[in-house]
Amino acid sequence: MAKKPAPEKDSLIRNPDVVLREEDPDGALLFNPDTNQIRVINTTGLFIWKHCDGKKDLPAIVAAMQEAFGEVPEAEIATQVKDFLDDMKANGFIGKILVNT
Secondary structure (H helix, E strand, C coil), rough: CCCCCCCCHHHHHEEEEEEEEEECCEECCCCCCCEEEEEEEEEHHHHHHHHHCCCCCCCHHHCCCCCHHCCCCCCHHHHHHHHHHHHHHCCCEEEEEEECC
8 A cells, every 4th residue: 555645744635524615617616614704706716626636735835826827927927826825724624734844
């Protein structure tokens, strides 16, 4: 049996209680039953959400966004990803895995 790689320091992970409902190709709804909050996210938000798998940190998600949406300047992507994640963390949709080094 293969061992799972250890999470990277400050990896981001989705709150397992949050319900994702993909409405159409342009976005989705997130429902956090812990706080009764709903977020409507666009395709970019959905892309970021799906990359919060407990294995990637902010720079890794920014790099994945840059690869997928190469026509957008990297600085703009980094700002948008950080803002989205800050909001998601502040409202309990996403958390961090802190690994002892």
